[in-house]
Amino acid sequence: MSTAPTIAIVGAGLGGLTLARVLRTHGIASTVYERDASPTARDQGGTLDLDEESGQRALSAAGLLEEFRELSRPEGGEVRLLGKDASTVLHAPAPEGGGDRPEIDRSALRGLLLDSLPRGTVRWGRTVRAVAAPPAGRPTLTLSDGERVEADLVVGADGAWSRVRPLLSDAPPVYSGVTMSHGLLEDVDTRHRALAEFVGHGSMYAFGDERAVVAQRNGGGRIRVYCSVKVPEGWSDTEGAAPEAVTKRVLDHFPGWDDALRALITDTDRPLVLRPVHALPVGYRWDRVRGLTLLGDAAHLMSPYAGAGANLAMLDGAELAGAIAAHDDLETALNVYETALFPRGETAAALAAANLTGFLRPDGLRIARDVFVSLTSHTPKAASGDDTR
Numbered sequence: 001m002s003t004a005p006t007i008a009i010v011g012a013g014l015g016g017l018t019l020a021r022v023l024r025t026h027g028i029a030s031t032v033y034e035r036d037a038s039p040t041a042r043d044q045g046g047t048l049d050l051d052e053e054s055g056q057r058a059l060s061a062a063g064l065l066e067e068f069r070e071l072s073r074p075e076g077g078e079v080r081l082l083g084k085d086a087s088t089v090l091h092a093p094a095p096e097g098g099g100d101r102p103e104i105d106r107s108a109l110r111g112l113l114l115d116s117l118p119r120g121t122v123r124w125g126r127t128v129r130a131v132a133a134p135p136a137g138r139p140t141l142t143l144s145d146g147e148r149v150e151a152d153l154v155v156g157a158d159g160a161w162s163r164v165r166p167l168l169s170d171a172p173p174v175y176s177g178v179t180m181s182h183g184l185l186e187d188v189d190t191r192h193r194a195l196a197e198f199v200g201h202g203s204m205y206a207f208g209d210e211r212a213v214v215a216q217r218n219g220g221g222r223i224r225v226y227c228s229v230k231v232p233e234g235w236s237d238t239e240g241a242a243p244e245a246v247t248k249r250v251l252d253h254f255p256g257w258d259d260a261l262r263a264l265i266t267d268t269d270r271p272l273v274l275r276p277v278h279a280l281p282v283g284y285r286w287d288r289v290r291g292l293t294l295l296g297d298a299a300h301l302m303s304p305y306a307g308a309g310a311n312l313a314m315l316d317g318a319e320l321a322g323a324i325a326a327h328d329d330l331e332t333a334l335n336v337y338e339t340a341l342f343p344r345g346e347t348a349a350a351l352a353a354a355n356l357t358g359f360l361r362p363d364g365l366r367i368a369r370d371v372f373v374s375l376t377s378h379t380p381k382a383a384s385g386d387d388t389r
């Protein structure tokens with residue numbers, strides 16, 4: 001690109017930061033507007049395995065692959081699949097050296113990207129309240145303090161409930177019928193030794209009765225626990241409820257499950273948080289609007305059941321930066337980017353929807369076993385079978 005455009009990125013998640021970083025490697029400056037007050041204002045969540053074709057490809061474009069390998073946790077690739085009675089259906093030890101999808105804590109990955117950006121690139125505590133895109137002029141952001149920012153390009157990297165998305169399409173995310181509880185066990189090798197041994201060094205999945213308990217070992221002696229249940233959306237409203245009542249609300253969905261699996265729900269060190277799972281329609285896309293685009297969850301929000309959202313967000317960021325650098329005309333760059341983005345998002349969203357439906361069927365354990373056998377032999381495969389939900 002001959003004259004660098006002014007680029008405003010809304011959201012300092014993994015997607016927005018990868019975009020800023022790869023732009024930077026091409027000598028193009030950008031500004032990231034983030035509503036969190038600081039990098040540590042919010043728990044960044046658990047562990048991610050980065051795929052060679054998406055997350056790692058993005059880090060390669062960012063020039064950060066070596067640093068990523070140093071921060072990754074190869075032992076986190078261990079996988080256990082259990083029945084609701086805790087019987088082992090599959091146990092795959094971590095591949096040598098982390099295999100082709102090494103695990104990394106999200107906070108470490110976000111820190112790596114942040115540290116790679118010039119100071120001041122991310123403007124913390126700057127919530128974007130409104131976005132306007134006049135047909136003839138440049139798009140404008142209005143920030144929470146009233147400041148207005150004009151740019152040649154505004155990128156919505158602002159996640160599930162994007163403020164930029166409504167300017168491109170009016171289709172909102174839809175509740176999947178599944179709500180997840182999020183729990184955290186801390187200092188597990190001292191305080192929760194039996195559960196630490198039960199979960200192992202990587203991820204443990206248990207499926208049955210159209211429900212799931214997933215526990216993932218993180219760095220820093222932590223285990224994150226996610227339970228999935230099929231409930232009406234209002235079930236997650238816990239306003240005013242005591243933590244014990246929220247725990248009971250989740251536990252009541254797991255009668256007859258093994259004591260260790262139930263202990264993963266009851267023994268958490270922080271109150272459980274209930275989060276409904278939303279997704280954009282599979283095949284979601286929009287018509288070009290001058291000076292605006294989306295990436296990551298803003299572009300293709302899907303259930304976590306494909307383990308793909310963060311990987312794709314990073315690849316989107318890297319691809320968008322590459323397209324901007326490669327084309328003199330911004331609209332041409334956006335066309336090139338979106339032409340590849342839409343089918344990529346559609347494939348992953350279809351996999352996520354198939355796995356969510358398949359794993360939470362009455363025979364979900366069998367379906368999960370088929371998928372996990374493929375995954376642990378490094379060939380991704382969608383859940384199969386009739387949708388009887």
Ligand SMILES: Cc1cc2nc3c(=O)[nH]c(=O)nc-3n(C[C@H](O)[C@H](O)[C@H](O)COP(=O)(O)OP(=O)(O)OC[C@H]3O[C@@H](n4cnc5c(N)ncnc54)[C@H](O)[C@@H]3O)c2cc1C
Binds near residue numbers: 012126162313
């Ligand atoms: C339980 C769970 C497990 C998952 N596991 C995996 C996995 O194993 N592998 C994987 O690849 N993916 C996984 N995902 C999906 C992954 O977390 C998301 O797809 C990914 O974080 C999307 O990144 P993003 O940058 O698009 O958006 P986000 O990470 O949501 O970042 C958006 C940023 O925008 C900011 N923001 C929002 N609104 C505004 C505003 N108005 N103004 C300014 N800033 C704003 C937010 O504060 C946030 O920092 C999982 C998701 C969940 C819920």
